[in-house]
Amino acid sequence: MGTITLGKVSKSFGATVIIPEIDLKIEDGEFVVFVGPSGCGKSTLLRLIAGLEDTSGGTITIDGRDVTGEAPARRKLAMVFQSYALYPHMTVRNNIAFPLKMAGEEKPVIERKVTEAARVLNLTDYLDRRPGQLSGGQRQRVAIGRAIVRQPSAFLFDEPLSNLDAALRGTMRLEISELHQQLGTTMIYVTHDQVEAMTMADKIVVLNAGRIEQVGSPMDLYRKPRNLFVAGFIGSPKMNLIMGPEAAKRGADTIGIRPEHLGISTSAGDWQGKVGVAEHLGSDTFVHVHTEGLGTLNVRTDGEMAVKHGDTVFLTPDPSKVHRFAADGRAL
Amino acid sequence: MARAVSTRTKIGFSIAAWLIALLIFFPILYTIITSIKTEAEAIAGFDLIPSVTFENYVEVQTQRDYFKPFMNSVIVSVGSTLLGCLVAIPAAWSMAFAPTKRTKDILMWMLSTKMMPAAAVLVPIYLLFRDSGLLDSRIGLTVMLMLINLPIMVWMLYTYFREIPVEILEAARMDGASLWNEIVYVLTPMAVPGIASTALLNIILAWNEAFWTIRLTTTDAAPLTAFIASFSSPQGLFWAKLSAASTLAIAPILIMGWFSQRQLVRGLTFGAVK
Numbered sequence A: 001m002g003t004i005t006l007g008k009v010s011k012s013f014g015a016t017v018i019i020p021e022i023d024l025k026i027e028d029g030e031f032v033v034f035v036g037p038s039g040c041g042k043s044t045l046l047r048l049i050a051g052l053e054d055t056s057g058g059t060i061t062i063d064g065r066d067v068t069g070e071a072p073a074r075r076k077l078a079m080v081f082q083s084y085a086l087y088p089h090m091t092v093r094n095n096i097a098f099p100l101k102m103a104g105e106e107k108p109v110i111e112r113k114v115t116e117a118a119r120v121l122n123l124t125d126y127l128d129r130r131p132g133q134l135s136g137g138q139r140q141r142v143a144i145g146r147a148i149v150r151q152p153s154a155f156l157f158d159e160p161l162s163n164l165d166a167a168l169r170g171t172m173r174l175e176i177s178e179l180h181q182q183l184g185t186t187m188i189y190v191t192h193d194q195v196e197a198m199t200m201a202d203k204i205v206v207l208n209a210g211r212i213e214q215v216g217s218p219m220d221l222y223r224k225p226r227n228l229f230v231a232g233f234i235g236s237p238k239m240n241l242i243m244g245p246e247a248a249k250r251g252a253d254t255i256g257i258r259p260e261h262l263g264i265s266t267s268a269g270d271w272q273g274k275v276g277v278a279e280h281l282g283s284d285t286f287v288h289v290h291t292e293g294l295g296t297l298n299v300r301t302d303g304e305m306a307v308k309h310g311d312t313v314f315l316t317p318d319p320s321k322v323h324r325f326a327a328d329g330r331a332l
Numbered sequence B: 001m002a003r004a005v006s007t008r009t010k011i012g013f014s015i016a017a018w019l020i021a022l023l024i025f026f027p028i029l030y031t032i033i034t035s036i037k038t039e040a041e042a043i044a045g046f047d048l049i050p051s052v053t054f055e056n057y058v059e060v061q062t063q064r065d066y067f068k069p070f071m072n073s074v075i076v077s078v079g080s081t082l083l084g085c086l087v088a089i090p091a092a093w094s095m096a097f098a099p100t101k102r103t104k105d106i107l108m109w110m111l112s113t114k115m116m117p118a119a120a121v122l123v124p125i126y127l128l129f130r131d132s133g134l135l136d137s138r139i140g141l142t143v144m145l146m147l148i149n150l151p152i153m154v155w156m157l158y159t160y161f162r163e164i165p166v167e168i169l170e171a172a173r174m175d176g177a178s179l180w181n182e183i184v185y186v187l188t189p190m191a192v193p194g195i196a197s198t199a200l201l202n203i204i205l206a207w208n209e210a211f212w213t214i215r216l217t218t219t220d221a222a223p224l225t226a227f228i229a230s231f232s233s234p235q236g237l238f239w240a241k242l243s244a245a246s247t248l249a250i251a252p253i254l255i256m257g258w259f260s261q262r263q264l265v266r267g268l269t270f271g272a273v274k
Helices: A042-050 A092-102 A107-120 A136-148 A166-183 A194-200 A218-223 A228-233 A245-249 B007-035 B039-044 B055-063 B067-097 B103-115 B118-131 B138-162 B166-174 B179-208 B211-216 B224-229 B239-259 B261-269
Strands: A004-013 A016-026 A031-035 A057-062 A077-080 A154-158 A186-191 A203-208 A211-216 A240-243 A254-257 A262-265 A271-280 A284-291 A295-302 A312-317 A323-325
Touching: A004 A042, A016 A042, A016 A057, A016 A211, A031 A042, A031 A194, A042 A077, A042 A154, A042 A186, A077 A136, A077 B166, A092 A107, A092 A136, A107 A136, A136 A166, A166 A186, A166 A194, A186 A194, A194 A218, A203 A218, A203 A228, A211 A218, A211 A228, A228 A240, A228 A254, A228 A323, A240 A245, A240 A295, A245 A254, A262 A295, A271 A295, A284 A312, B007 B239, B039 B239, B055 B239, B067 B103, B067 B138, B067 B179, B067 B224, B067 B239, B103 B138, B118 B138, B118 B211, B138 B179, B138 B211, B166 B179, B179 B239, B179 B261, B211 B224, B224 B239, B239 B261
Parallel strands: A031 A186, A031 A203, A077 A154, A154 A186
Antiparallel strands: A004 A016, A004 A057, A203 A211, A240 A254, A254 A323, A262 A312, A271 A284, A271 A312, A284 A295
16 A cells, blocks of 8 residues: 655745645555656655655655654655665675565565565676676666565655666666556656656656646646646647737737647748758657747657758647646636 | 876876885885994984994893883774774764754864964873873873874764765665664765774874873883883984884884775775765
């Protein structure tokens, strides 16, 4: 079981308020991603749940039990750190066995569980090595191994992939998602990378300056961002935001159109512009179009689109996909 | 990008390094050379070729017992180091892992006590020692040497502990380790090299300390520094014997330093390079 509830949880360091007051419920077995720009308080929130930071107010309950004042070890949570935080003087075997040893498990039980974890994570051949002799991806797997042997009620991941190169990040992303499917345990995952958030999460919590901007499934957030912040943060490339007469025409202060919802043509359309840069990715083409009055707009179109710098193009927004926002940033 | 270094530059640097090393080592070398000269040769002036005699060593040992000051040196330097570790490790620990607003100030204040000339506190310390009956006692000297080297020990250990990532300690906490287990299984094994180099340096500093050891001891607790000093006064200056006594006094620490040089250099430069 791993239902985690935050009730009016707040955190301040002296006079600086990091997290004002947060209410959040994480259901058992859910994969929840905390996402937001750096300094938004997402890591602090995770550390509050872990018990590595004390709350300034509010309560944290795990499976109905109030753990607000409890030590990290008693919360039955496991954490994977950004820096892996492996014990450098211990072998992989001893690193994975450490939480079991601390729990006072019998030696044969430890041996069995370590072997099993190593098998699942493809670490069997590396059990007698030290962390210093492993690659980044292997280290991250050891950190995950150390977390799974305890059979915790929830896993906490603090930007676990940001020290890996792009290719490895993709692989590890899949491995963590698969692990979640296999174990069915609650996972809370902190990242600033919205691609990780979109691809892995059952539920995304978008944070900004310590406040929750929106909670929802990845597609909810993509389709119906509650405000300008979420609209700008979720989706890659970013949503185009247009102010002025074009927005006023649609009864809004600002309108947003995702790059994939802008039609592009060389002959006719609503808005005229000149191509600044065309990025040909093969499958897609990202076109940066400089327009008069609307600024630079990004368009995502098919890979065969043959446009180049200096070409005149016409853009047409898909009317059903135009997001409208009020002056205070709320979606209309 | 690595800078390309020509062989000629390398040779030049090597020669320069050897010359500087020789310059630094020369006083010790000359002491050893002088210790195997006759008294007449020693007084005659600068000469690098001795007649190789060991009579000075024999005489030094017959005139004074070498073993007693040697044992005093061992007890006082090792004792002050152990005592220092007992105080400095928890101090550096709390400063590194649970710092407060004043931690930096306290560290600076501790260091500033090393800037004070020792002579400035000679009289009060001497009187304190006299009144508490600690003059010429191993315990008194051990405490004194511990106290004067404590700032350096705390600073070195603090720098060392700071290099241990807090996340590793947090991971241990998440893994269910109690504070005791965290210290025994995670912190101490990671800090052992740092503690070892701090202890080594402290032994050397305590062994070589001369200001307080000479002034606070006479016979019972006198270490090797006082042993050397005793050859310079009563019968006038006998350079060869003085050199023999000095050689005997520095030999143990020189040998220890030689064997532990890697550990020492690592300790002194730790934290300088990521």
